[in-house]
Amino acid sequence: MCMLSGRTYRSVAAVVTAMYAITPCWSDDRAKSLERLVRQDCGSCHGMTLKGGLGPDLLAARLAGIPSDTLAGIILDGVPGTPMPPWRGLLSEQDALWIADYLKTERTK
C-alpha cells in the first residue's frame, strides 16, 4: 500500500505502519535526492557525516529512541529559538518521515 501525500500521522503506530507501507513506493531517485539533501543541506549544520557541527549530531545512536513522528515534526516545524529551521514547504510529511527513518538506521559513512 502506498500512502498519499498530505496525510497527518497522529500516533507512533500509524507512523510505523505508514513507514513500512511507504518504503516500497519510493522511487530510487527520490530516496537518492533525499539522502543527498540530508548529507549536503542538513549537513551544513549537522555535518556531512552527520557527526554534528553548529547543530547536534544526527547519528542513529542518539536518535534511535526518538519516535519517527517526533523527528519528522522537528524537521517540518523546526525548533523555535534555535537555528533549526522549519523545512515544511521544501519537504512533504512523507519526505520528513523518510528522513527520520533514514537517520535512525545506522548509515554513518
Added chain:
Amino acid sequence: MMPLLRLALLLFLATSLNLAALAVADTTRGTGDLGLIIERETGSVLIFSSQERRVLNRVEGLGDLSHASVVFSPDQRFGYVFGRDGGLTKVDMLEAKIEKRIVQAGNSIGGAISDDGALVAVANYEPGGIRVFDARSLDEVANIPAAPEGKGSKALGLEDVPGRKFVFSLWETGETWIADFSAGNVPVITKMQSGDRPYDALVTPDGRYYIAGLFGEDRLAAIDLWQASPVPKPILEGYRRGAKELPVYKMPHLEGWAVAGSRIVLPAVGSHELLWAEVGTFAEIGRTPVHSQPVFAVARPDGRQVWVNFAHPDNDVLQVVDSQTLQVVKEWKAGPAVLHIEFTPRGNEAWVSVRDLNKVQIYDAHTFEKKAELDAKSPSGIFMSARAHRTGF
C-alpha cells in the same frame, strides 16, 4: 691531459650544466598564482594555477572536508587545510604532497595563521575552544579550551589580527576572546561579551574592527581592537525591524572581503537582504533586497561590486550588486549548488564552485563572461595563495 680529451671533457661538463639548468627551469615556479580547491566529499584538494586556469595536481587523504577552509604560509608554498573532522593538514603545493597531517580535535570549523606566519590556530566545536600549533612542525604551542563550566564552548569566527593575536567567539557563552601571543607562546587572554550565539565573524582588512554576527540578536557586534580596552558595541541594531523571520537553511559566512571602499556589506540573517554600513561608525547606509538568504557576499578586490550566493534551495543563483548604487546589476543561474566565490588577487576573474555540476567556473569579473571551467569532484571552497598576505584570511 691530451688537448682533445680536455676539450671533450669541457664540452661534456658544459652540456651537463646546461641540462641541469634546463631541468631547474622546468621544475621551479612561483606560487603566487597557486591555490587549493576543496573536494568536500572525497577528502581531496586540487592544486591549481589561476594564471594558467589549470589544475596541476590532486592531493588525497585529507579526511572529512565538508566545511573545510585553508590559510597559507607567508611564502605561499604551504596551504593549511582545516577539516571538519579536526584534521589539520599542511599541503606542499610545489611538491603536491602532504607535508604533515594531524587530527587535533573531534570537530572543527576553521582556522587562522598569525601575522608572522609562525602560528596556526584552529577553532574547534568538539571539544570546543582553540588550539594553536607551530606552523612549521604542527607541534602544539597552546591549548585554549574555553570551557566555562567544564564543557567546551564551540569556537568560531577565528581571525588573525596584527601583533601575533587571534580573536574568536564562543557560541554557547556569547563571548569574544582575544589570545595575544605577542610576548611568546603563552597567550594573554582577554574576554568580553559580544551577544547571543555568535555564528561567524570577520576582521576588517586593516585588522582594526572585529565584527561578530549574532544568531540570537537583532544586531551584530563590532569591537575596535585599536582601543586600549576593547569593548563590543552593538551595530545595525534592529536590522530585522520586527519583520517575520525567514528560515535560515544555511548560516552566512563573514570574512574581510566584505569591505568595499569605506563600506562594509553584511548578509542579513533571517531576511533576504544585504546590509550596508560605514566602516567605523557602522551607521547603516542602505540595504539591497536579494534573491534569497545570502551566504557569501564577497567584494571584488577593487570594492566596486559584490558577488552574492545563496542558501538551499536557491543556491543555483549568483547576483552581483553595485557597491555605490546598492542595486543588483546582474543575476544568473550558475548551476546547482553554488558554494563559494573567490576572486583572483587583482580581481580580474571570479572563480565559482558549483558543487553538483562538479565544476569550478571562471568568470571575467567585469563582463561576467564565462571564460573557462575546471573539473572538480563536489567542489566547495576555493582558496588562492594571495590570501597569505591579507589579514583575516
